[in-house]
Amino acid sequence: MENKQLITVTSPLLPSLEEFDEFLQKIWNSKWITNNGQYHKALETALCEYLGVPYISLFTNGTLPLITALQAMRITGEVITTPFSFVATTHSLWWNGIKPVFVDIDPRTCNIDPDKIEAAITSHTTAIMPVHVYGKPCEIKRIQAIADKYGLKVIYDAAHAFGVKINDESILNAGDMSTLSFHATKVFNTIEGGALVVKDEQTKKRIDYLKNFGFVGETEVVAPGINSKMDEIRSAYGLLNLKQVDAAIAVRRKVAGTYRNALRCVDGISFMEDMPGVHHNYSYFPVFIDADKYGMTRDELYVKMKANNILGRRYFYPLISEFSTYRGLDSARQENLKEAHRIANSVICLPMHHALSEEDVDRVINVMI
Numbered sequence: 590m591e592n593k594q595l596i597t598v599t600s601p602l603l604p605s606l607e608e609f610d611e612f613l614q615k616i617w618n619s620k621w622i623t624n625n626g627q628y629h630k631a632l633e634t635a636l637c638e639y640l641g642v643p644y645i646s647l648f649t650n651g652t653l654p655l656i657t658a659l660q661a662m663r664i665t666g667e668v669i670t671t672p673f674s675f676v677a678t679t680h681s682l683w684w685n686g687i688k689p690v691f692v693d694i695d696p697r698t699c700n701i702d703p704d705k706i707e708a709a710i711t712s713h714t715t716a717i718m719p720v721h722v723y724g725k726p727c728e729i730k731r732i733q734a735i736a737d738k739y740g741l742k743v744i745y746d747a748a749h750a751f752g753v754k755i756n757d758e759s760i761l762n763a764g765d766m767s768t769l770s771f772h773a774t775k776v777f778n779t780i781e782g783g784a785l786v787v788k789d790e791q792t793k794k795r796i797d798y799l800k801n802f803g804f805v806g807e808t809e810v811v812a813p814g815i816n817s818k819m820d821e822i823r824s825a826y827g828l829l830n831l832k833q834v835d836a837a838i839a840v841r842r843k844v845a846g847t848y849r850n851a852l853r854c855v856d857g858i859s860f861m862e863d864m865p866g867v868h869h870n871y872s873y874f875p876v877f878i879d880a881d882k883y884g885m886t887r888d889e890l891y892v893k894m895k896a897n898n899i900l901g902r903r904y905f906y907p908l909i910s911e912f913s914t915y916r917g918l919d920s921a922r923q924e925n926l927k928e929a930h931r932i933a934n935s936v937i938c939l940p941m942h943h944a945l946s947e948e949d950v951d952r953v954i955n956v957m958i
Contacts, residue, residue, distance in 0.1 A: 596899045596949050600942040601773040601780075602837050604829030612825035621821060624801075628824035632779075635831055640752065641759040642786045644793040647824065648800060651748050651770025651783030653817035655681035657799050658744050658766045658785055659716075661792065666713035671701040672910035672921070673929045674720040678746045679909045682718070690714070691910050691920040696928045698861070699723060699875070699936075703731040709920065710735075716742040721750040721760060722905075724776075724872040725864065729755075729763040736764075744768070747786075751777045752838065754868040761786045771827065776841070776870045777834045779827040782819055837943035841871035844945050848874055851954040857883025858957070873904065874941040877932065887935050890957070894937075897956050901937045908933050 616622060629647060636645050648654045659668075659681060668682050672691040682689045692705040699722040706717060717736055719727045727745070736743045743764030747753075751769060753760050761767040771782030787793050795812075798805055803814030852858050857879040863869055878887040885893070887903065894901045908929055910921035923930055940953055 654768035654785035
């Protein structure tokens with residue numbers, strides 16, 4: 590095999606070293622490296638403006654906002670969620686002593702199926718935790734109608750949905766709260782990081798207390814909080830990345846268009862189109878393999894790609910409901926999650942990031958067709 594450069598499934602958006610060095614110099618001079626410094630405050634303000642949300646609280650990773658949202662809203666009992674997500678979604682429930690209840694997905698969007706939610710509600714249900722999978726918006730109006738009917742809270746795991754809008758309105762404003770991940774693999778990153786989007790100043794204050802041990806001022810603790818603050822260095826990094834994220838998304842959009850044009854007529858390969866009225870961020874490009882029509886299974890394609898120095902990702906496989914912690918739950922039974930299992934066994938995410946060249950994309954396509 591010809592020794593070709595590795596094509597990774599993702600690549601971190603990196604700020605200019607020269608600009609970052611200037612910020613670092615200021616941080617070093619101030620000796621203020623954490624605890625709500627100037628860059629932390631500036632990034633929260635900038636993100637509220639960019640994302641079109643009223644209040645945002647920064648975290649040191651994307652899992653802790655989920656855990657903290659559940660704490661802040663005092664969620665208990667059972668929470669309805671999806672098995673087709675990254676494990677952090679369900680882990681956040683487990684860490685709060687909450688029982689996850691899985692329902693199946695809509696195969697057209699890979700998001701939780703609103704038609705299946707109502708049947709899963711019991712007297713112990715207190716909330717719904719949907720996920721905007723691959724940045725594709727959930728059916729937020731239908732989910733909210735169900736929540737209102739039964740008096741449930743809605744917390745969205747929006748880890749993939751940075752900058753996504755429906756008719757120019759941020760989907761991060763849906764539900765009671767939304768959480769974001771700024772992990773290095775995401776469209777916008779702070780190396781590690783995350784955020785919690787809330788709707789009012791009082792809730793924002795409570796979240797800020799909870800992520801700083803519960804401290805209010807120097808001597809008063811009002812809640813059993815944890816330490817999950819973002820530091821100044823990553824905040825500065827994020828401010829610089831925010832300046833270039835639109836250009837990165839534009840490249841991703843172009844890559845998605847090239848993939849679609851090339852693969853549209855390949856028998857046995859399907860993918861999701863852009864949704865009407867939605868401003869997408871093109872965070873992932875999943876394709877779904879019908880082995881009978883395509884002539885090889887998803888796993889065989891995965892191996893073929895790797896043999897050609899191309900890394901795809903079977904995202905999400907296996908389902909959360911298949912992991913040992915959760916597979917004993919009644920809602921984890923395979924017969925209840927038929928579509929989720931079918932999608933998990935057929936999906937592979939193609940390389941998708943701002944650093945892909947036209948030659949890179951052509952290599953991926955040529956291996957597949």
